[in-house]
Amino acid sequence: MSEIIPEVSKDGLLDLGKKLFDERRVDYFLGYKKGTVRFKTIPLIARKGEDLQELWVEDFFHANLSLYLKEIKGRVGILAKGCDSRSLVSLIKEGQIKREDLYIVGIPCAGQVDPGKAAKAASCEPEELEEIIRRNQEFVIRANGQEKTLSKTQVLLDKCLFCQYPRPLIFDSLLTGDYVAPVSPVARAQDDLRQKPVSEKWAFWSGQFERCIRCYACRNVCPACFCPRCIVEENMPQWVSPLPAEGDNFVFHLMRLLHVAGTCVSCGECQRVCPVEIPLMKLNEKMTDDLRELFDFVAGVDLEKALPFRTYRQEDPQDFIR
Amino acid sequence: MEAKPETEKKEKNWEPKILAFLCRWCSYAGADLTGSSRISYPANVRILRVPCSGRVNPLFILKTLRSGMDGILVSGCHPGDCHYTAGNYNARRKFAILSRLLEYVGIDPRRVQFSWVSASERDKFAKVVSAVVADVKALGPNELFQLPDFGQMTKGPTSPDP
Incomplete structure (x- = not known):
């Protein structure tokens, strides 16, 4: 450069x-x-x-x-x-x-505002928000004729923190402008779910996948999802039924995740557009963390480094293989 | 979400169904040798021959789980032995991510297992299959998903969980 x-x-x-x-x-x-x-x-x-x-x-x-x-x-x-x-x-x-x-x-x-989050912090409905004003280190929210001062962490999208x-x-x-992070970047909080036993993980995720209505908004908004024909629309063979049954939702979400592995840069668009608020970023973060840990790969930062599934090393971890 | 009872799977003499994806060059030949050497191994495993472990798309594994198989075994050549030079190396990367993700969403890692078995390792094949079957038996039937009730579906798309 x-x-x-x-x-x-x-x-x-x-x-x-x-x-x-x-x-x-x-x-x-x-x-x-x-x-x-x-x-x-x-x-x-x-x-x-x-x-x-x-x-x-x-x-x-x-x-x-x-x-x-x-x-x-x-x-x-x-x-x-x-x-x-x-x-x-x-x-x-x-x-x-x-x-x-x-x-x-x-x-x-300077960080993107999450109106839903701001409304929650100001204890009002998102429709009642009248104005969101940036002031140096904080935000002033006007809703129902009242003004409230909120911190950046209460207003900005999670990914911006x-x-x-x-x-x-x-x-x-x-x-022209300042190219600095909105808040001094802190380490992302460790996802508690990762420490829990398998049965609790299933209880959590099956509850999430159950709510999926298969609108495919997460897929459509994803810059990394670029297959001309998506597997969910293939019908010969039919990999996933279009019916939003829990099992098919499970296949869809995991497959979406595996397809974007190595390309997903955790931009958070999928979670932002999800109408039923499935915490898709939890999945994405887990996958990006695994890629970093196993293959020392971080997506979207290096034009030269080979994509994780286009290359291999002989000493790749294989402790899970019998 | 706990197991849904009253399926015939719950019967006392339930036997797990296991799908094994075996590489055509090593593990499939290994399974063949196990049989022709008259070494016995549990009959719970259904073998699907694939050209290479690299042919096994993670989608196959997800779909197999979704369709109610109790366990899955994917087996290929040892690293360095691949007929196509690097198929198993590439497969290993995919499986490493897949198995961690499956664990994260709450699928017990013992349900989906991976192994390297060469064409001459007849004892290892029998051992691996027995171990997988024992693991899956301990886990019980795969009742992660209620399969769609096709009788209901003809009436229109209603909730899959009556």
Whole structure:
């Protein structure tokens, strides 16, 4: 990566985008625009310079835009938070996109607000939230005419509290701003479930899988899920019944997990979109921890290192094999 | 979620059903040798021959569990002996992750076991199969999932748990 970082201001971003279109460096530009739901933005897929007028980079950019690279073919300009840049690295390694087809603009992220969590902390309904204002180290929440001051840990998405990559790992230019983690990163709390006996684990997970309605939102939102035809839709042979029965949900969730192993960068989108709030990140974290422990592999941080299931070492652990 | 009773599996002389994925070059030949050497091993195991342990997609294992098999054994060549040079090395990585994940979601690791058995290890094959069968017998029947009631399904998709 070059020493000189090409920085661009927020106003400059619009000009940069237009320039990219004018110079035919990109066919599309992916960003965020204001939607109709408060505290959320929707993706903006610009096809020409004028479309960029709607670009919005102030706050609330939860979505991992690398998802849309599955569908969009061509040269793409894209905004990427630090964590999203890991998805881009992953997808480049998987051969889904080419680095030279991308123009990546890194954006500073001060942690993404979780309105549901904020509402809970302010003891009100998410619909009653009127305003969420950032103030240095805390948030001021206005709901039902009352103001409440909440800490960052009470408002931000869980993944942002353990943010390790506030600064994009690959980029072509950076938006001006501070590239620091929203809270000083602490070690992720050890998942209690891992220490429990097998029967309790089953009791927990069967309760979770039972609630799954198989809407496939977790799959659809996942940048790492890029099979053109998903096994859940295959019917000859039929691997998983479309009926949301507990056993099929179990097969679906574990298979989803195994398919993204090595590509999943724990961006947390699957859990964020789950309508029945299955703690999918617990599964993802377990899988990423195992990959690190067994094969010394961390997804999305190194463009050179081989993917864990494309390589092997003779001394790989095999204590589980008779 | 404890075992669901009143299935015939609960009967006193219940015997586990075990599916064994055996590699065509080593373990399958090993199983063959065990038989032709007249070494006896439990008859609970149903053998499925696969070209290589690397052919065993984790999906096969999940699907087998889901369809109610009580135990699974995947067996291939020893590391370094693979007919396709590296099939078992690649398989080993997949199985390492799979077995840890299965344990994490609450499937007893004794239900899904892995082994390396070469074409000449007739005693080892008998030993492995007996050990797996003993483990699964101790665990009891696989009642993790209630299989869909097809009588009900014709009436429309209702809750799988009546």
